Amino acid sequence: MKRNMNLKATAGILLAQATMLGAIAAPTVTALADEGDAKQFTVATVRWTDAWPNDFLKEGVMAEMEEKAGVDLDWQIYYNSDWSEQKSLLLASGELPDAFVGSICLNSSDMAQNKDYFVDLTPYINEETMPNLTKAMEECPELRAACTDRDGKIYSLPKKLPLRPTVCGNGLYINQDWLDNLGLEAPKTLDELTDVLLAFAKEDADGDGDPTNEIGLTNNAGTNLQADCQHILSVWGCMVSRNTNYMGLNNDGEAVFVPAQENYKEAVKWMHMLWENGVLDPEYFTQDTSSVTAKLQAEGGSKVGIISAWTADSEAGQNADQYSLMEAVEGYNDIHYVECATASLDITDRELVITTACEDPEALLKWADNFYDDLVSLQTFYGSLGVTVTANDDGTYSVHSTDDDTSLDTAAWSNALRDFGPKYMNPEFYDKVIIPDDVSDGIKLKEDEVNAKYVTTDKNTGMPALQYTEDELNRITAIGTDVYSYVESMYAHWVVDGGVEDEWDSYIDQLNAMGLEELVSLQQGAYAAYLESME
Incomplete structure (x- = not known):
């Protein structure tokens, strides 16, 4: 049951100080200059759901960072289902916490329209106050670029998610059972992909004796064009980066509006041909997500030939074993298109924003600088040592779930900030982390070997997250x-009726x-x- 809290009640949440876990390897912690009483700050953060516990915010590595930095944080916990309304009230009142943690808290418009509320952090990003972040920005210039405002100032701290695949978007998974039933090989070219999709739609691919009940491709009405550009239309070079409203980079590295390009026109013609031949789900433009899920996870086997997913199990559920990750086909202009959008998916700003209510930004930033340590980033992504991470005698670290969690992903979200909050892990540290290759992140990293070879900086780099006035x-x-x-309505019209x-x-x-x-x-x-x- 979702928690409904009014603003006053939510703002009053204070997690109890928990007993720290056993001794852990000390991160590179920036201590405050004076060792007096702990400085107190109120810090707001947003959680996806109240089904996940929040105790970790005052335990493990989070508690250790507070103690060593000489700060005492009063965490104000909000939940995504209520946050939009609560945020509006909070910004309108001007009664702000000292800081917001997590890019889920404030969007680009919030930052641009309320800039007077936020502290310029630029003077503090130096080797004295924030040595870890300063070093990270030197190693990864995209970190600084992501959070540099158009006025040249920095109003928030960035993150780069660690241990991410080179091909960092969804992959196309093909129904291997159907290929085997029809005696077909996985497609290697755009023409072969077309032939396979037509075979799925016209022949008895699932072997039930009915050649008319198979679906080559499906989608839900709420995300058709955006999702298709990231997925099936990628074979035509029509990739768009998330949250960029159909902007992408062409083969010359230029920013373009994808639905106005010639290759997009060709891709739409192809989709109409697939519609005419029964490859596309008849409910492609009318159904909701639950209907798609029901078809992918149907009892007795999935009803769909090719799906787009982070990993097959994330979409197909119990039918995941039917699917194999497709090697990127030789698509439009003979290019193997895969998504490498690190600068928009893995690197973001707004992970820590300090407000003008904060009386000592430098002290809070010295605490925040510790997030940019390798071992700390590992723990704020997966969970603290002794909980979901184990330090091995050989200097490596094993990531695992807990007895209470059903999956590694659930364990990470329950015991860490996970995707949110400042973080940066030096790539050399990746080799010290051991993740099971049969679960969530481990599956994705293992499958990355299939298409990482096709990533080239001039053809597969996605549009980064940008700053606007x-x-x-x-x-x-x-x-x-x-x-x-308009482009979304015309896409549906052209796919169904033709005429592009x-x-x-x-x-x-x-x-x-x-x-x-x-x-x-x-x-x-x-x-x-x-x-x-x-x-």
Whole structure:
């Protein structure tokens, strides 16, 4: 049951001080200059669900960092289901905590529209106050670029998720059982992929005697074009990075609006051909996520030939064994397209924001600097030593779930900040971490070997998360609302009814009339500023 808290009650949550776990290897902790009484700060964070415990915030590595940095944190816990309304009240009142932890707390618009509430952290990012972060930014310039505002200042701390695959988006998984039933090999080219999909739709791929009840591809109505560009349309080079509103990088590394490119037109023609031949689910543009899940996880076997997923089990559930990760086919322009969008998926800003309510930002930042230590990052991602991480005699660290958790992923979210909060792990440290290769992250890292060879910086690097001025955000929102709705409706129309070839010119004219050229110019300017901030 979701927890409904009013603002006053939520803001009053204070987790009890817990007994620290046994001795652990000491991270590189930045101690405060004076060793007086602990400095007290209120820190707000948002959790996905109240089903996960929050005790870890005052235990293990989190408690150790507080003690060694000489701070005492009053964690104010909010939940995502209620946060939007509570956040609005909080920002409107001006009665803010000393800091927000986790990029789930504040979005880009919140930052741009309320900049007077936030402390400029730029003067504190130096070797004296934040040596770990300073070193991390030297090793990974994308960290600094991600959090550098368009005015050249830094208002939040970044993160880079550790132990992530090179191909960091979803993969395409093919129903191996169906291939075997039809005596087919996994496709290696776009033409072969087309032939396999047609076979799935027209032949008795599942072997039940009915050649009409198989679905080649499915999707849910809420995410059709965005999801397709990240997944099945990627074979046409139509990849868009998450949260970039259909912006991507072309083969020349230029920022472009993907649904206005020639290869997108060709991809849509291909999708219409698949629709006409019964490859696409008849409910492709009308069903919700639960309907998709029911087809993938149906009793007796999945009803779908190719799916997009982080790992097969995350979508197909009990039918995951039917699927094999596809090697990226030789697609449009003979390129093997895979997603390597580290700068938008793994690197983000807004992981710690200090407000003007904080009387001693430097003290809080000295505490925060410890998040950028290798061993600390491991523990804030998976959980503390002695809980979900074990230190081995050979200097390695084994990651595991707990007796109370059903999966490694659940264990990590229950015992750590997981994806949220500042963090950076030196890549050399990765070799010291042992993750079982038959569960969640371990499966993804093992499968990464299949397509990592196709990652090239000039063709597979996704659009990074960008910074905008408040005026730019307002214009992007004003123009984008109509543009995005129009391209999505035309996509559905063309896939079902056809006509993209005849209507393409008028479609481009309509987009330009809506302000597409200005929209793209704003995005290209933000991307140029991002590149400049890395120099």
